[in-house]
Amino acid sequence: MAKVIFGVDLGGTTVKMGLFDLTGNVQEKWEIPTRKENNGEQILPDIADSVRAKMAEKGLKSGDVAGVGIGVPGPVDASGVIHKAANLGWGVFSIREKLSGLLGGIRVEAGNDANVAALGEMWKGGGQGHDDLVAVTLGTGVGGGIIVDGKILTGATGAGGEIGHIHIEDNETESCGCGNKGCLEQYASATGVVRLANRRLAKDDAPSKLRGGEISAKTVFDAVKEGDAVAIEIAKEFGHYLAKGLAAVACVVNPEVFVIGGGVSKAGEILFDFVRDEYKRYVFHGSRDTKFVLATLGNDAGIYGAAKLVLSE
Amino acid sequence: MAKVIFGVDLGGTTVKMGLFDLTGNVQEKWEIPTRKENNGEQILPDIADSVRAKMAEKGLKSGDVAGVGIGVPGPVDASGVIHKAANLGWGVFSIREKLSGLLGGIRVEAGNDANVAALGEMWKGGGQGHDDLVAVTLGTGVGGGIIVDGKILTGATGAGGEIGHIHIEDNETESCGCGNKGCLEQYASATGVVRLANRRLAKDDAPSKLRGGEISAKTVFDAVKEGDAVAIEIAKEFGHYLAKGLAAVACVVNPEVFVIGGGVSKAGEILFDFVRDEYKRYVFHGSRDTKFVLATLGNDAGIYGAAKLVLSE
Numbered sequence: 001m002a003k004v005i006f007g008v009d010l011g012g013t014t015v016k017m018g019l020f021d022l023t024g025n026v027q028e029k030w031e032i033p034t035r036k037e038n039n040g041e042q043i044l045p046d047i048a049d050s051v052r053a054k055m056a057e058k059g060l061k062s063g064d065v066a067g068v069g070i071g072v073p074g075p076v077d078a079s080g081v082i083h084k085a086a087n088l089g090w091g092v093f094s095i096r097e098k099l100s101g102l103l104g105g106i107r108v109e110a111g112n113d114a115n116v117a118a119l120g121e122m123w124k125g126g127g128q129g130h131d132d133l134v135a136v137t138l139g140t141g142v143g144g145g146i147i148v149d150g151k152i153l154t155g156a157t158g159a160g161g162e163i164g165h166i167h168i169e170d171n172e173t174e175s176c177g178c179g180n181k182g183c184l185e186q187y188a189s190a191t192g193v194v195r196l197a198n199r200r201l202a203k204d205d206a207p208s209k210l211r212g213g214e215i216s217a218k219t220v221f222d223a224v225k226e227g228d229a230v231a232i233e234i235a236k237e238f239g240h241y242l243a244k245g246l247a248a249v250a251c252v253v254n255p256e257v258f259v260i261g262g263g264v265s266k267a268g269e270i271l272f273d274f275v276r277d278e279y280k281r282y283v284f285h286g287s288r289d290t291k292f293v294l295a296t297l298g299n300d301a302g303i304y305g306a307a308k309l310v311l312s313e
Numbered sequence: 314m315a316k317v318i319f320g321v322d323l324g325g326t327t328v329k330m331g332l333f334d335l336t337g338n339v340q341e342k343w344e345i346p347t348r349k350e351n352n353g354e355q356i357l358p359d360i361a362d363s364v365r366a367k368m369a370e371k372g373l374k375s376g377d378v379a380g381v382g383i384g385v386p387g388p389v390d391a392s393g394v395i396h397k398a399a400n401l402g403w404g405v406f407s408i409r410e411k412l413s414g415l416l417g418g419i420r421v422e423a424g425n426d427a428n429v430a431a432l433g434e435m436w437k438g439g440g441q442g443h444d445d446l447v448a449v450t451l452g453t454g455v456g457g458g459i460i461v462d463g464k465i466l467t468g469a470t471g472a473g474g475e476i477g478h479i480h481i482e483d484n485e486t487e488s489c490g491c492g493n494k495g496c497l498e499q500y501a502s503a504t505g506v507v508r509l510a511n512r513r514l515a516k517d518d519a520p521s522k523l524r525g526g527e528i529s530a531k532t533v534f535d536a537v538k539e540g541d542a543v544a545i546e547i548a549k550e551f552g553h554y555l556a557k558g559l560a561a562v563a564c565v566v567n568p569e570v571f572v573i574g575g576g577v578s579k580a581g582e583i584l585f586d587f588v589r590d591e592y593k594r595y596v597f598h599g600s601r602d603t604k605f606v607l608a609t610l611g612n613d614a615g616i617y618g619a620a621k622l623v624l625s626e
Contacts, residue, residue, distance in 0.1 A: 089366075155567025157599055161567075163565060167561065180595065250472075251475045252473070252474065253480050254475070256469040285469075286468075287472050
């Protein structure tokens with residue numbers, strides 16, 4: 001009888017790893033560096049070595065391991081094949097087969113990192129008790145993970161849940177990282193909030209605590225909490241765009257709840273004051289009552305979701 | 314051993330019905346009127362009577378019927394409960410239980426009509442061979458049906474696939490039927506095309522075959538085929554809006570294919586000339602190669618999909 005699962009969250013600089021029991025209690029967490037040289041050829045061997053070392057340390061045999069789940073920063077299809085991860089130097093290959101081979105046949109399940117984090121939030125985080133949810137990560141970019149009936153919506157080519165690239169502004173002149181103009185990510189990510197703030201501050205000389213200091217999503221929402229009028233304008237604009245994007249998402253998948261995480265979400269519940277009313281304005285009435293909650297697992301969502309991948313398949 | 318399925322497509326004026334074998338060959342099709350008086354209380358009894366009459370005519374016993382599937386114009390959740398169908402006068406109740414009760418316990422499966430039609434197109438129509446598709450009906454409104462991994466995406470409250478109400482235009486002054494402003498349906502439905510045409514024609518005196526005659530989606534696309542410059546402008550605007558809406562849908566669910574049906578789609582493949590390039594402009598690169606095909610079942614998509622509901626559950 002298997003008794004443990006490994007959950008792996010592969011990031012651009014660090015690989016987060018967790019050892020879980022079968023009910024989802026994390027027993028140990030650790031990290032190894034992500035070695036990207038030579039098109040990332042050492043990444044999976046490093047992960048396999050770390051899993052084997054932990055198994056040896058704990059006296060675990062192959063039969064004790066239900067499987068290894070892994071979240072990867074790139075599109076992963078339903079069969080566990082990655083379709084290029086530029087950030088790692090990876091092309092197209094089966095993560096499931098390759099990592100399983102390196103682990104002597106231990107079962108491996110793989111998914112896109114944002115999707116896997118969504119599964120983690122459903123299982124043990126802000127989305128507990130919900131089967132139909134959309135997890136939104138407001139970080140450097142805007143990531144999305146869509147869970148339908150308890151399962152990740154992968155999409156035909158692993159590009160399901162790429163909600164950061166929904167077009168929501170016709171009048172944008174700058175390009176998004178993806179090459180398009182007017183993507184949700186350009187307004188609702190941490191960098192998007194900074195862009196909105198700089199644009200607003202340049203518009204006139206209205207007094208604001210934000211002038212002269214460092215501008216970040218944190219300083220903007222801190223100023224909002226202190227009643228800064230300019231910061232509140234910026235937060236309203238942020239909320240307007242995020243609401244428009246999430247209203248479009250709801251017209252498609254009609255989730256029970258949006259689970260909002262990532263750096264911007266550290267502002268807390270106040271964020272929702274700027275999103276809820278605008279959301280109701282833009283969404284179809286059948287989705288007007290969708291709930292908004294904060295993600296609770298932070299950087300651990302990925303390892304939880306990766307472990308859950310093994311139990312879900 | 315069961316040998317037949319009934320597929321029922323409940324519309325606002327007519328109930329379409331079909332008798333199918335288990336492989337999806339339709340053996341007979343017929344219609345009965347939709348009696349909406351007294352909050353539509355006669356509708357399900359009428360359907361049950363018609364099913365029983367057909368069973369008697371064919372010498373079928375209850376055990377010969379695998380089930381009755383029904384598509385309904387309103388949100389139906391995964392348990393077969395309708396959440397109000399204003400058009401029929403219906404409130405909230407279990408269609409599955411009520412109709413099954415009227416049929417002496419024969420199994421009933423129910424779904425939203427647009428979703429059910431999508432399932433039909435996947436099974437026997439333009440979407441054959443695809444498990445992940447979005448069916449788009451460009452009729453009086455814009456309906457959507459989303460199929461993920463071969464199953465209807467119902468949504469938490471039955472409002473999945475309401476893609477006609479994605480907000481795509483900030484500068485709209487008229488209201489959509491749903492109460493919002495700038496919904497996809499206001500531009501890409503048959504009535505939307507007429508609106509776009511009237512607006513364009515009123516703008517200046519540019520010569521066009523459309524002037525003085527009846528304006529409909531058909532006359533617009535007929536004029537496009539004859540090279541009418543104003544009609545081509547209208548079609549481009551239509552294509553721009555539809556592309557923007559479908560790009561948003563693809564960023565969420567990343568389908569293999571869009572199956573386009575409804576009255577506007579009678580224009581044929583020429584429609585796609587106005588959609589494809591704009592779609593690629595707005596969509597995330599991971600979904601850039603999504604295919605566009607025409608629906609092929611026409612008004613029969615609903616009865617096919619309803620029959621397939623029985624086989625899918």
